[in-house]
Structures are given as C-alpha cells and as structure tokens.
Amino acid sequence: MTALAFEAAVRSAILILLVWVVLALTRPRNPHLLKALWTSVVMASLSIPLLMQIDIAPAVVAAPTLGWTIRPDGIMLAHGMSVRALGAFAYLVPTFVLLWRHASGFGRLWYIRRDARALCVPWADGLDVRLSARIPSPATFGRTILLPEESSAWNRPKLAAVIAHERAHVLHRDCYVLWLARLHACIFWFNPLAWWVARHLAELAEQTSDEAAIEAVGNRIDYAEILLGLGMGRSSELAAAMASSGLSKRIERILSGITLSSAPRRSQLALVVTSVLPVVALAAVPLRLTTQSSVDRTQASAAVTGTSILEPRVVSWGPLEAYYPKEAMHKGIEGVVELAITLDRAGRATDTQILTEDPLDMGFGAAASAAAHAMRYDNPTGHSVTFTVRVKFALSDVPPANDTAASETSGGH
Numbered sequence: 001m002t003a004l005a006f007e008a009a010v011r012s013a014i015l016i017l018l019v020w021v022v023l024a025l026t027r028p029r030n031p032h033l034l035k036a037l038w039t040s041v042v043m044a045s046l047s048i049p050l051l052m053q054i055d056i057a058p059a060v061v062a063a064p065t066l067g068w069t070i071r072p073d074g075i076m077l078a079h080g081m082s083v084r085a086l087g088a089f090a091y092l093v094p095t096f097v098l099l100w101r102h103a104s105g106f107g108r109l110w111y112i113r114r115d116a117r118a119l120c121v122p123w124a125d126g127l128d129v130r131l132s133a134r135i136p137s138p139a140t141f142g143r144t145i146l147l148p149e150e151s152s153a154w155n156r157p158k159l160a161a162v163i164a165h166e167r168a169h170v171l172h173r174d175c176y177v178l179w180l181a182r183l184h185a186c187i188f189w190f191n192p193l194a195w196w197v198a199r200h201l202a203e204l205a206e207q208t209s210d211e212a213a214i215e216a217v218g219n220r221i222d223y224a225e226i227l228l229g230l231g232m233g234r235s236s237e238l239a240a241a242m243a244s245s246g247l248s249k250r251i252e253r254i255l256s257g258i259t260l261s262s263a264p265r266r267s268q269l270a271l272v273v274t275s276v277l278p279v280v281a282l283a284a285v286p287l288r289l290t291t292q293s294s295v296d297r298t299q300a301s302a303a304v305t306g307t308s309i310l311e312p313r314v315v316s317w318g319p320l321e322a323y324y325p326k327e328a329m330h331k332g333i334e335g336v337v338e339l340a341i342t343l344d345r346a347g348r349a350t351d352t353q354i355l356t357e358d359p360l361d362m363g364f365g366a367a368a369s370a371a372a373h374a375m376r377y378d379n380p381t382g383h384s385v386t387f388t389v390r391v392k393f394a395l396s397d398v399p400p401a402n403d404t405a406a407s408e409t410s411g412g413h
Contacts, residue, residue: 004049004380005091009188012045016193018279030261031211032172035204036269038197039177040276042184045194048280091190098186106179109141116146123159127167137230138162140169142176157217161226164216165209172263174205206250211260224251312343312385315378323371324393325363335364335393341372342386347379355388364393 019041028034116130133149140146145166151159169175181198188194210223217223227247264272328335338355352372357365368391379385 005187008045008049009191009194011048012184012188013191013193015045015048015280016041016197019276022279029258030264031204031207032261032263033268033272035172035177035201035208036264036272037276038201038204039180040273042177042181042197042201044276044280045188046180046184051280094189095186098189102182102186113141113144113146116144119147123163125163125167127163127170129163138166140166140175143170145170157222158226158229161213161217161223162230165213168209168212169205172205172208174209177201177205203246203249206246207253208261208263210250210254214254214260220254220257224254227251227254312347312377312379312381312387314375315347323367323374325367328362328364328393329395332395333359333362334395335359335362337364337368337391337393339365339368339372339389339391340386341389342384343377343379344384345379347377349373349375349377350384364391367393 019037023034023037112132112134113130115134116132119129119131121129128144129147130144131147131149131151135146135148138145138147138151145163147162151162154162178198178201181201185194185198214220214223217226227250325335335358337357340353340355341349342351344350349372352369354365354369368389371391372389
C-alpha cells in the first residue's frame with residue numbers, strides 16, 4: 001500500500017506540474033474555466049491508484065535474491081525479507097488523522113446546519129437559507145446558505161450582495177469541489193502540490209462568487225466595503241466562507257478593475273475536462289516502476305538503506321516439516337536449492353523454476369518448489385514479479401554461516 005500511495009502521489013504531482021506549465025504558457029484568465037480544469041485534475045489524481053491496477057502489458061520485475069532456511073521442525077528462517085509495516089504505519093496514521101479531522105469538521109458543520117433556523121423570505125429566492133449564532137460570517141455548506149444571526153440587521157444592499165455571493169457557490173457546487181480537493185490532499189498528504197491545488201480551488205471559487213456579487217451590487221467599491229465589513233471571521237475548509245483568509249487579496253482583485261468573466265457553456269466545460277486526459281497519460285507513462293531502469297535505481301537505493309519497496313515477502317505458510325525430504329532427513333543430509341519464483345499482481349505463486357540443486361537426486365528441488373507454492377506472499381510492486389530464493393534445508397538449529405548475516409525470524413500461519 002505504501003508503494004502504491006507513493007507512486008500515485010508522484011504521478012499526481014507530475015500531472016499537476018504539467019497542467020501548471022501549460023497554464024503558465026497559455027495564461028487563461030477565466031476563473032470558471034480554471035476551476036473546472038483543476039477540479040478535473042483532482043478527480044484524475046484520485047483515480048490514478050485505480051488506473052495503476054490496470055496492466056495493459058504487464059512487465060516482469062526482477063527482485064533481489066532472498067534466502068529461506070527450512071528445518072524438519074517446521075520453522076522457517078527468512079533472510080533478506082523487508083518488513084514494510086513501519087512504512088505503511090508512517091503513511092496510514094497521518095492519513096487517518098487527517099481524514100478523521102475533516103470528518104469531525106464535516107460533522108460539526110452538519111449539526112450547525114441541522115440546528116440552524118430556516119428562513120422563508122422572498123429575498124431568499126427559493127434557496128435553503130438558515131440563520132445560526134454559531135458561525136461568524138456567511139458560508140455555504142453543501143447547498144445550504146448559512147448566515148450569522150446579526151444578518152437580520154443588515155441593510156438591503158449588503159444582504160443582496162451576500163446572497164448573490166453564496167448563491168453562486170450553490171449553483172457552481174463549490175462546496176463539493178472543496179470536499180473533493182480536501183479528500184485528495186488527505187490521501188496524498190505528503191505531496192505539497194495537493195495542498196496547493198486545494199487552496200487554489202478555494203481561491204477560484206471565491207473569485208467566481210465575488211464576480212457574481214459585483215454584478216448584483218453594480219459597484220466594485222461598494223462590494224469591497226461590504227467584504228471589509230464582514231471582517232476576518234474564522235472560516236472552515238469544509239464550507240465556502242465569504243470572509244475567508246484571502247480577503248485582502250480578493251479586495252485587491254476587485255478594485256483592480258479586472259473584466260468580469262462569464263460562466264462557460266457545457267461544451268466548453270466538456271472540452272476542458274477532455275483536455276486533461278492526454279496530460280494524465282503523459283503523467284503516467286514515464287513513471288512505470290516496472291521498467292528496468294527504475295528497478296535498478298530502486299535496488300541501488302535498497303543496497304544503501306537495507307530495504308526495498310520492490311521486494312516481495314512471505315506473509316504466511318503452512319507446516320513446513322512435511323517438505324523436508326524423508327530420505328534425506330533419515331540419512332542426515334542437508335541441501336541447498338536456488339529457486340526462481342514468479343508471483344502475479346495479487347501475490348500468488350504462478351510458476352517456480354529450479355535453478356540449482358545440491359545434492360541432486362534427493363528431492364530437495366521438488367520439495368522447495370512445493371513449499372514455495374504453498375506459501376502466501378505480499379507483492380508490493382502491483383505487477384508480475386520474478387525473484388530468486390536460496391532455500392537451505394538444514395537439520396541443525398543454527399543457520400549456515402554463508403547465509404545472510406542480518407536475518408529475521410518470521411512465524412505465522
């Protein structure tokens with residue numbers, strides 16, 4: 001899982017960088033189109049872990065040589081096996097913490113929305129508008145507009161500007177876009193670009209809503225004063241808050257006299273979404289960890305660190321005493337077999353090949369092959385992998401001196 005998350009995050013980062021470079025060269029100004037484009041990028045990034053499971057042309061990865069020692073008492077000593085539990089723990093714990101944090105915030109806002117007092121007034125224009133004393137400034141949660149209690153004393157122009165702003169959030173489904181971006185950031189929390197995209201989408205959502213409010217007010221200066229009057233209230237990342245943390249930057253943009261943009265047609269949105277697909281392909285192709293150069297780099301790194309994200313491992317096995325050849329055991333003969341094992345993407349042993357066997361004609365090769373098929377594996381590559389195992393059939397309790405010095409004893413069924 002850790003390797004999958006890392007590869008997906010790298011692909012996502014390259015996808016974001018490619019889109020950013022294209023936008024830097026073309027310099028589009030319409031925040032509606034930009035928001036649609038970055039929303040498509042987030043959705044594409046979230047789909048990358050699923051797309052990675054599709055092998056159009058599965059490659060075979062050559063993994064490092066591993067070592068097993070099988071004894072008549074059923075105990076197997078595994079040499080060179082990497083334990084990736086620490087890596088998975090380091091990824092999953094922050095992920096769950098972030099998901100729990102956002103789920104808790106979502107729950108709090110849901111309760112605020114549920115307990116808020118619904119308004120049935122003409123100026124609501126059929127929208128779900130509610131009053132709550134628990135929010136400092138206007139915000140949109142889902143399709144609900146939340147107003148602070150003090151809004152009942154606002155004058156008509158201010159109220160019209162606020163409703164126009166929040167109505168735009170509802171019509172553009174900005175809250176759902178922000179939720180999606182936050183989910184993307186939680187999953188790829190170690191990728192700073194994921195957090196940048198979430199912040200950028202929030203800024204674009206406020207820009208499009210500000211433009212809608214300017215059209216309703218008809219005067220940029222008046223609307224800027226209304227925003228200043230709302231203050232810098234504490235906003236939530238799970239709701240589109242009108243008085244957000246980027247208020248000063250928004251006011252500068254409003255007063256700069258920039259031309260108001262128009263919402264794109266559906267055909268334009270479809271074109272923007274479609275344009276992301278080739279970029280997704282470009283981001284995916286160079287990152288196949290199954291290419292030999294990538295494997296060589298990973299194994300070189302493994303030689304330095306003592307670990308490998310491409311190294312398969314045994315997760316469970318049955319009683320191994322049955323695999324020690326009876327005749328060899330009665331004669332007190334030990335043996336060594338070098339075995340090539342091929343795993344599929346799910347970690348199932350699909351093929352074994354005896355490379356060397358010493359001594360011959362004692363059944364050690366067939367026994368090692370049978371034991372290899374009976375074991376269950378973890379294949380972190382996500383692709384077909386072939387690796388070599390040196391199987392030692394030992395009668396003594398001590399591993400042979402020529403086996404890997406740094407070994408770990410594994411046990412499990």
